[in-house]
Amino acid sequence: MTLTASPVLPTPRFRPAADLPLWLVTMPTTSPTGARGEQTFAVRALTCTEALTAAITTAHTRPALRHRRGARIDTTDAHATLHH
Structure with missing residues (x-):
């Protein structure tokens, strides 16, 4: 009997953005007139911390x-809230 080995592919270090979890990151806002609101950013990131960092960067x-x-x-x- 002959066994052939198939190569083991390395695990990708980086995942394509579409494969990352979707987070909704919401931040409170205050208008020049004092009105309060919020702005939400949809961010793909592996962790909550990465999602917050990306959204804060985008907010500026x-x-x-x-x-x-x-x-x-x-x-x-x-x-941040993980979107399902």
Whole structure:
């Protein structure tokens, strides 16, 4: 009897973004007039900490600031929820 070995493929170190869990990261906002609201970011990340880091980075971009019309965002009060 002959046995042939099949090569063992290495486990990928990085997963494609589409394979990562989807997190919804929400942060409170305050408008220039004092109105309160929140902004939510959909982020693909392996862990909650990575999701928070990515969302906080995105929160400081021009498109995010434009979307909230100049409202200040409180990144210290961010919370992440795993989307199912």
